[in-house]
Amino acid sequence: MAILTLTINGEHVSGKDDESLLDIARQHDVHIPTLCHLDGLSDVGACRLCLVEVEGQSKLFPACTTKPQEGMVIRTDTERLKKYRRTIIELLASEGNHQCAVCVVNNHCELQNLAYDVDLQYVRFPYLYPKKELDATHEDFVIDRNRCVLCTRCVRVCHEVEGAHTWDIAGRGIDCTIIADMNQPWGTSASCTSCGKCVRVCPTGALFEKGQTVAEMEKQRDFLKYIVHARQKREWVAEQIEEE
């Protein structure tokens, strides 16, 4: 492991070579918006909200999956990046069915917060409303694919943390969708342990507890930090983690 020096938004900063640009930026209080990233899960660079500019490179790099290099010069909040981020949120809003007013996670939704952050007052693109299924066959939980942004947090937490690998992705393009086991009703899944981790990590109201009503669902995601820490460091006491 080596310590590298790089520049973020004109400030000289240092970071380890096995960290991501996102980790280093956060250590230095530089805010980069994210959606598919969640501390404790592997990164896939799917949402493209954390794209940053690297001097000398024409293409943009996702901060969550890019490793630092010595002398790298990075910008995180240029007008071009702001424009792209807004467009990404607009495109997400124009697909699916994101009616905050009647959603279970209204006021507790990461997509909604991002829309506020980019000042999304209107959507320039036509709404697509693809016909997606709501699956309420599980005894305790519901997946409403109309609210899914395909961040794949549920897929990753189920595979990496719970070890069940119930969730997966099927289809391409606008037909892309989250499926349980062999594309069957969630309630009939043999692999699902009903642990509820996927519900908690979901950034929107796509996964929620059955019986919840408008704006009632608040997702606590801290559990993931404890589980992952305990597993990696073989430390099982919450107080120790909090001290660190």
Add this chain to the structure above:
Amino acid sequence: MSNVITIEPVTRIEGHAKITIQLDEKGEVRDARFHVNEFRGFEKFCEGRLMWEMPGITSRICGICPASHLVTSAKAGDDILAIGIPETAEKLRRLMTLGQWVQSHALSFFHLSSPDFLLGFDSEPAKRNVFGLMEEHKDFIRRGIRLRKFGQEIIELLGGRRIHTPWAVAGGVREPFDEERKARLLAWIPEAKETARMALDVLKKIHEQYAHDIPNYGNFRSLYVGLVSDDGGLEYYGGALRVRDGDGNTIADKIDPRKYYEHFGERSESWSYLKFPYYKKLDYSRGMYRVGPLARINICDYIETPLAEAERRIFKAIAGDVEVMNNSFYYHYARLIEILFAVEKIEMLLNDPIILGENVRAKAMINKREGVGVCEAPRGVLFHHYWVDSDGVIKKVNMLIATAQNNLARNRTVRQLAIQYLDGKKLTDGMLNRIEAGIRCYDPCLSCSTHAVGQMPLHVQLVDAANNVVDEFTR
């Protein structure tokens, strides 16, 4: 030459509509129709959603009476869960329903209808509204606005906000009540009671002043339908359905509200998005019925609160021997009696210790595939009927809404007023406004009744048989 007069939109109502008046060759009124030209499709797009979401979604049908849709939808949810809700939850839902009555009734009387009465049907249209009242009858309208605020405050203190609260849910309500909020509401009671009585005094003077006009405002026999309590009292949340005819005969009683569809049918006409419900036991031509304040006061045997009961007796005396008031102008009187009842009943509920109970929500899974919720919304009895699969996903929705149920009677009222006030040759604002005022008696809420959206300016056309515009009027 036959002519058609169009009034579009109808103003100072909740929603968007137009009126057409057809004249025959002699220029006399042949027919008049109240068209609702909006469409929204709530019943369709709720399909595929979860039963638990329905109160939150259906309350969005309306910004005036969302609490009525909310509570009715939650009751349909209770039915699907097949559970009895905690007593505290029922009392709290009753409290919110009455808050909804107060705010909506106050809006109808003070904001929308009283400009006609106090400023005159023929007064200048630009001032014939709540702002005109502020200039000439400041204290009256200020008190009316505050009365509406009281109703809104009940909804806000229970549900967290005035419009579109998601507070009532299948199985009960989301939050218990507390002493502090109770005290805040109790402090309003004397003022609210006083304003209701003041409004009744004003209305009685209006009755005298317009004694000549009132007989033209939808004065005909019809059926009256609504909920009554188990022993026949005025009801707004529970009880069973009663049907009474225009001669005071109770022709059906203790109808299980869940079986509403066995008694009431709907028919569509090509010229309106609003359907025409009727009482099925009689045919379409004789099954016209009215719902709402007039119907409720007509069908109940008593009111449980003393001040409102005293007014009900005066109302019955005016109605005469049959004890049923067949004149739609008396919707206003019935509405004010209901405000008085609501304020008295709110006080009773607030002073009931059960209202502070902590147990407000019962939980259960899907136990029935079908559920009906019923409630007396301000404008009349409201039904929500849902069909679900075994997981609680909505398969089909039917909503029968007060404004739709008054559709046949409202059309007849328009026709009666058109015959009385139009000569078919010249249009004046005052005569058209009288026809609109006939509509306003029913306090129609068209966004509710069509579960629809639309826009609204006023445009009246007199069209001859060859579709030539003979006279035109824009407001």
